[in-house]
Amino acid sequence: MQPSSELLKLLRERVATVVLTGAGISAESGIATFRGGTGSLWDKFRPEELASADGFLANPKLVWEWYQWRRRLINEAGPNPGHLTLAEMEKELPNFTLITQNVDNLHQRAGSKEVIELHGNIHRNKCQRCAAPFPDIDFEPEHLPQCPCGGSIRPDVVWFGEMLPEAALNLATQRSAKARLFFSIGTSAVVYPAADLPLIAKRCGAYLVEINPEETMLTPFADEVFSAPSGSALPEIWRHVRSGIHAS
Numbered sequence: 080m081q082p083s084s085e086l087l088k089l090l091r092e093r094v095a096t097v098v099l100t101g102a103g104i105s106a107e108s109g110i111a112t113f114r115g116g117t118g119s120l121w122d123k124f125r126p127e128e129l130a131s132a133d134g135f136l137a138n139p140k141l142v143w144e145w146y147q148w149r150r151r152l153i154n155e156a157g158p159n160p161g162h163l164t165l166a167e168m169e170k171e172l173p174n175f176t177l178i179t180q181n182v183d184n185l186h187q188r189a190g191s192k193e194v195i196e197l198h199g200n201i202h203r204n205k206c207q208r209c210a211a212p213f214p215d216i217d218f219e220p221e222h223l224p225q226c227p228c229g230g231s232i233r234p235d236v237v238w239f240g241e242m243l244p245e246a247a248l249n250l251a252t253q254r255s256a257k258a259r260l261f262f263s264i265g266t267s268a269v270v271y272p273a274a275d276l277p278l279i280a281k282r283c284g285a286y287l288v289e290i291n292p293e294e295t296m297l298t299p300f301a302d303e304v305f306s307a308p309s310g311s312a313l314p315e316i317w318r319h320v321r322s323g324i325h326a327s
């Protein structure tokens with residue numbers, strides 16, 4: 080898993096670097112990915128029932144129970160070496176942007192300070208009708224939380240058919256267009272508009288690196304591919320960068 084000299088050079092020169100993460104970066108923390116065989120979330124559950132506004136309006140209790148279950152699993156999990164390496168890279172690289180499709184907050188728990196969240200955050204809540212935020216609510220299956228406006232309170236995550244938060248998407252797109260180095264890590268690259276970001280970066284001249292044990296739609300466009308779990312690939316790449324920094 081030796082990084083190329085081109086990749087090491089770009090990292091040592093501290094060029095504008097953007098990282099896009101997906102569910103795969105949290106796989107080694109024990110959190111199931113959405114796609115990819117038995118055990119993945121969309122293999123076992125129906126996204127239209129659990130991750131859509133129509134599903135929520137039809138059966139809010141079921142949706143809340145599913146999210147409470149996922150919150151528990153996430154709370155019991157912790158960041159893995161992949162998350163921790165990205166937090167270190169943020170400290171060392173002056174022009175570094177972390178964009179995530181994940182809602183699990185593990186980047187923040189690993190110490191990353193600026194995280195562009197494209198799909199929301201499972202620990203936040205908002206009103207389905209007026210979008211007012213509700214940081215702390217007591218959830219009881221018999222009394223589903225309500226906003227004073229009469230709307231139902233729901234997890235603040237992006238569901239199928241919904242728009243991404245505009246400010247986050249705009250910032251992610253701008254940074255991707257300016258990147259000289261772009262990492263796509265642990266994402267199947269099938270959900271848009273997030274899946275466009277690596278291609279925008281590539282079109283604008285970035286060196287594109289993919290870290291994923293499986294091939295994806297993006298693999299043919301990547302300049303360098305690490306077919307390995309991110310929890311081992313990222314620390315290994317960073318170790319090479321650091322040894323060069325110390326040697327010079």
Ligand code: OAD
Binds near residue numbers: 266293
């Ligand atoms: P997916 O579940 O679609 O893809 C996870 C990817 O991680 C796959 O390509 C795996 O091969 C890879 N993977 C698995 N283990 C890995 C490891 N240890 N290291 C690196 N990669 C690994 O997840 P996303 O691409 O994030 O949307 O899915 C995108 C969106 O689809 C999610 O944000 C979610 C979902 O529906 C919303 O909730 C809106």
